[in-house]
Amino acid sequence: MKVKLTTKILDANDRIAEENKRMFKDAGVYVINLMSSPGAGKTSLLEKTISAIKDKVKVGVIEGDITGTNDAERIERLGVPVVQINTEGACHLDANMIAEAARELPLKDLDVLFIENVGNLVCPAEFKVGEDMKVMILSITEGDDKPLKYPLMFQESSVLLINKIDLKDLLDVNIEKIKKDAQFLNPKIKIFEISCKTGQGINEWTSWLLTNIS
Amino acid sequence: MHEASIAYELLNIAVNECHKNGYKSIDSIKVVVGRATGVMTDALLFAFNVLKKDTIAKNAKLIIEELPVRGVCKDCGKEFESNENYIIFECPNCGSFSVNLLSGKELNITEMEVS
Ligand SMILES: [Zn+2]
Numbered sequence: 001m002k003v004k005l006t007t008k009i010l011d012a013n014d015r016i017a018e019e020n021k022r023m024f025k026d027a028g029v030y031v032i033n034l035m036s037s038p039g040a041g042k043t044s045l046l047e048k049t050i051s052a053i054k055d056k057v058k059v060g061v062i063e064g065d066i067t068g069t070n071d072a073e074r075i076e077r078l079g080v081p082v083v084q085i086n087t088e089g090a091c092h093l094d095a096n097m098i099a100e101a102a103r104e105l106p107l108k109d110l111d112v113l114f115i116e117n118v119g120n121l122v123c124p125a126e127f128k129v130g131e132d133m134k135v136m137i138l139s140i141t142e143g144d145d146k147p148l149k150y151p152l153m154f155q156e157s158s159v160l161l162i163n164k165i166d167l168k169d170l171l172d173v174n175i176e177k178i179k180k181d182a183q184f185l186n187p188k189i190k191i192f193e194i195s196c197k198t199g200q201g202i203n204e205w206t207s208w209l210l211t212n213i214s
Numbered sequence: 215m216h217e218a219s220i221a222y223e224l225l226n227i228a229v230n231e232c233h234k235n236g237y238k239s240i241d242s243i244k245v246v247v248g249r250a251t252g253v254m255t256d257a258l259l260f261a262f263n264v265l266k267k268d269t270i271a272k273n274a275k276l277i278i279e280e281l282p283v284r285g286v287c288k289d290c291g292k293e294f295e296s297n298e299n300y301i302i303f304e305c306p307n308c309g310s311f312s313v314n315l316l317s318g319k320e321l322n323i324t325e326m327e328v329s
Contacts, residue, residue, distance in 0.1 A: 003326045005231065009224045009245070010321055091216055122252055123216040152252065184311040 013127055016095035020102065020130025027107035029060070030213040031115065033131035035153060037146075038119030040139040041163045043071045044196035046114055050078050052206040057111040057213070062101045064093040064118045071116065081105055092123035095130060112213055121146065125153040133212075139164040144174045147181035154185045159192070161205060166195040217254060220321065221261035228326055229269050237328040240271040244325040248281045249297065250318030255280060283318035 008014070024031050036042050050059050061082040063072040072084035083101040085093060098115065105113070115131065117124040125134075136157040138146055141164055147154045154160065160182050168175060175193065182189050190208065194201035228243050247253050255278045262276045283296045287305035293316070294306050304311055 001328060003231070003235075003237075003328055005227075005323045005325060007227050007231075007323045008321065009220055009227065009323060012223060012226070090219060092219070094219065126216055126252060127219075187312070 017128035036137040121150040217257035218261040240274040241327040248318040248320035284316040288312040
C-alpha cells in the first residue's frame, strides 16, 4: 500500500538544534560555529582569538575533526575546557553530536563556546547545530573564486575572516574580488583581513567579537 | 559529503513510520530534493543502497524527484527558474544577487510503498 508523508528529512536535526539553542541560552553562553575549508587556519585562529579574549570572557571549545586529537591538544594548552568530537568520516557536525559534546562542558561557567566545524565549505552550512553566529575563514591561498563557487556558506555566515593576508604579495589573488563577491552574496557580512601568523587584524576581529557577544 | 547523513536520516524516518503503524517492509521511498540543497542525487542513492541492507527497507527503491531552483529578484521583481545544481543565486534578468528563493531548498519524504 501507499503511504503519503510530508516529512522534512532534516527535521530531527533542526529540532535538536533548537533544543541546543535553548540549552545554550539558559546557560547564558554565546555559541559560534566556525567553518572553513581544510587548512584555512581554524585552529590557529582559535588559538589567537582565545589568547586575546580569555582574560575578559570564559571560553569553551568543541573541536570537530574527522579523526585525531591534535587540534584539541593545541586548544587545551591555552587552559580552556575543550571537548573533541571525531566524526568518523562525516563531513560536518550535526546537532546531536553537539548536544552530546556540550554535556561534557561546564556550560554554566562559560560566556562563549566556539564550535570548530569539520573542514569543508559545503556540508557544515547545511546542518544547524544551535549556534548564535556562523563565522567562516577563507585563506587567500584558496583563491578568489570561492565565494561564487560555494555561495551557501557565505550567505549563512555573519563574519568572513580572510586569513593569511601576510602572503598577499606572493600570490596571484584578488582580495577585493573576494570581498566584493562575499558582499554580493551577503550584504550584511562583516569582513576582517587577518594573519594568524603575524597577528595582523586579530585585534580588530577580537574587539568586534567582544562587543557583539556581550 | 553529507548525503550519507541524509540517507541515514531518511531511512530512520521511514523505518520508524513503519514500526509505528505495523508495516513489515518497505518497497519504495519517494523523496523530493531541491537543487539548491547541494545534495548530489547519485551520492544519495549510493548511500541509501549501502545503509538500507540491515533494515526493513533492504529491498526498497529510492525514487528521487529533483525540484528546480525558483526565485524572485528583489531588485527587478522578475521571477526566474534554473535547473542547474547548486547554482549561484543570481537573477538571470538583471544580475542582482539579492534574490528570494521560492523553491529549491526542499528535502522531504513524500511517499512510501509498504507492505
Ligand atoms: Zn533582477
